[in-house]
Amino acid sequence: MSNPTQQRNCRHRIATAQRQTQINRIRDEARKVRRAADELKQAADELEYKIETTNRLFDDLERKIQDTDRYYAGLVQQTRDKLADYIVRMRNLRNSFDVPDYYTSFLESEFALRDPGGLGGGNRQMLITDILSNEAELDALHAYIDAVLALKRLSDVDSVNTLRGALSALEFKDKAGIINVVVDAPEVPRDMFMGFVGYLDIVVGSFDAFHLTTGRLWFNPERDRNNPKGAYWTFFHEAFHMIDWALHSQQGELKTRGSEFTQRLYDAIRQDVEAQLRQLAASIPVDFEVVSGAFPNQHAPWMQGGLQSANAIREAAIENILAGRVVVSSDNRTNAAGANLSPVESLQLQLQNMAIAMVEGNLHQHKTPYNMITVLDAFAGASNGAVGSTHFGGRPPDYWYRPIGNPIHPTHNQNSETFANHMANWMLNNETAMQNDKDLMPNAMGVVDEIVDSILGGIR
Numbered sequence: 001m002s003n004p005t006q007q008r009n010c011r012h013r014i015a016t017a018q019r020q021t022q023i024n025r026i027r028d029e030a031r032k033v034r035r036a037a038d039e040l041k042q043a044a045d046e047l048e049y050k051i052e053t054t055n056r057l058f059d060d061l062e063r064k065i066q067d068t069d070r071y072y073a074g075l076v077q078q079t080r081d082k083l084a085d086y087i088v089r090m091r092n093l094r095n096s097f098d099v100p101d102y103y104t105s106f107l108e109s110e111f112a113l114r115d116p117g118g119l120g121g122g123n124r125q126m127l128i129t130d131i132l133s134n135e136a137e138l139d140a141l142h143a144y145i146d147a148v149l150a151l152k153r154l155s156d157v158d159s160v161n162t163l164r165g166a167l168s169a170l171e172f173k174d175k176a177g178i179i180n181v182v183v184d185a186p187e188v189p190r191d192m193f194m195g196f197v198g199y200l201d202i203v204v205g206s207f208d209a210f211h212l213t214t215g216r217l218w219f220n221p222e223r224d225r226n227n228p229k230g231a232y233w234t235f236f237h238e239a240f241h242m243i244d245w246a247l248h249s250q251q252g253e254l255k256t257r258g259s260e261f262t263q264r265l266y267d268a269i270r271q272d273v274e275a276q277l278r279q280l281a282a283s284i285p286v287d288f289e290v291v292s293g294a295f296p297n298q299h300a301p302w303m304q305g306g307l308q309s310a311n312a313i314r315e316a317a318i319e320n321i322l323a324g325r326v327v328v329s330s331d332n333r334t335n336a337a338g339a340n341l342s343p344v345e346s347l348q349l350q351l352q353n354m355a356i357a358m359v360e361g362n363l364h365q366h367k368t369p370y371n372m373i374t375v376l377d378a379f380a381g382a383s384n385g386a387v388g389s390t391h392f393g394g395r396p397p398d399y400w401y402r403p404i405g406n407p408i409h410p411t412h413n414q415n416s417e418t419f420a421n422h423m424a425n426w427m428l429n430n431e432t433a434m435q436n437d438k439d440l441m442p443n444a445m446g447v448v449d450e451i452v453d454s455i456l457g458g459i460r
């Protein structure tokens with residue numbers, strides 16, 4: 001029960017309460033918004049702070065980069081300055097050496113070695129000026145000086161200067177080439193060669209030979225420079241003939257009857273050649289008809305008798321070859337096909353052809369003629385040219401036996417050629433050639449080793 005006023009008051013209170021509730025709600029909302037705004041502002045402040053910090057970091061970094069750039073630029077400049085300074089100092093140093101004077105004094109010493117007391121000062125100066133103004137000559141002179149310096153590290157100075165004097169007639173490029181062979185040679189042949197340079201008496205000519213009577217070494221540099229056996233092979237071959245001669249003038253140690261090694265080396269060479277011939281002969285078939293033809297008086301030979309007879313034919317052929325009895329001249333062997341040959345002659349001809357093919361390197365790999373020179377000469381020498389690509393193996397008819405073709409009187413050139421050939425192979429360090437020498441001539445190489453030891457014993 002209520003009156004209208006009461007009712008109005010009541011509605012008013014309700015409305016007021018409702019408004020108050022709304023206000024409170026709005027205040028709450030406003031407070032929340034303010035709090036959110038505060039938080040946002042704080043976040044913005046933090047962000048700003050972080051941006052500032054980051055900016056500072058970047059500024060720092062940029063400063064550091066600039067510092068580093070400046071530092072390295074400084075280093076580069078310093079290095080450049082130092083290099084420039086070094087270049088100037090090196091130039092000054094080089095100028096202080098006076099290079100032309102160095103060459104001039106080297107060349108002066110060359111002329112003094114060649115011709116002591118000869119060539120007047122004016123002529124010398126002209127020659128020196130010529131050499132120093134020629135580009136190719138100057139290069140060759142460089143190579144020669146380098147070779148001399150290299151040899152001085154391996155051998156005594158006196159021997160090197162003696163060698164320089166002995167080579168003085170040659171061109172710089174040949175002097176350099178020869179000395180470089182010595183520098184690159186194994187110790188044994190190098191020591192042997194250097195031990196005898198005092199005997200070198202070189203004459204430049206159109207051929208190569210060592211003259212026993214004069215002791216002169218004739219030498220064709222043009223040809224030897226491009227020697228297929230190796231550059232300057234022939235020079236060293238002749239030089240080892242000279243060493244043999246120096247040990248026993250006139251004939252050479254290895255050709256002197258009664259000398260320690262003469263007979264032994266000759267026998268060893270013959271033994272090696274005979275062994276090779278026997279091995280080759282065993283591979284040549286001898287048929288029954290041939291045996292009957294060879295021994296017509298031996299009727300109905302049994303198998304054993306036939307074999308013995310076949311071997312007898314082989315032995316007879318070997319004996320003929322070792323006695324230098326040729327069926328036909330080596331130069332005409334190919335024309336012998338139609339000739340009426342006895343069984344022994346026929347087998348001998350086959351054997352000769354096989355042996356020639358072997359020494360010329362046709363039968364085996366790695367045995368080119370240039371790596372077979374020792375064997376080739378030894379076969380020609382031991383067979384008086386029966387086993388040689390040309391008659392007497394390209395030598396004069398009395399080169400191996402004197403009187404001509406008499407196997408009882410060897411000249412023992414077989415010895416000196418075997419020694420000189422093998423030593424030249426050794427000097428040039430031609431391992432294939434040396435292996436061929438040892439494989440095919442084991443006995444002879446055994447004696448050569450003893451000779452080498454004996455010579456080294458005399459000079460070391």
Ligand SMILES: [Zn+2]
Nearest residue numbers: 237241417420
């Ligand atoms: Zn020779």
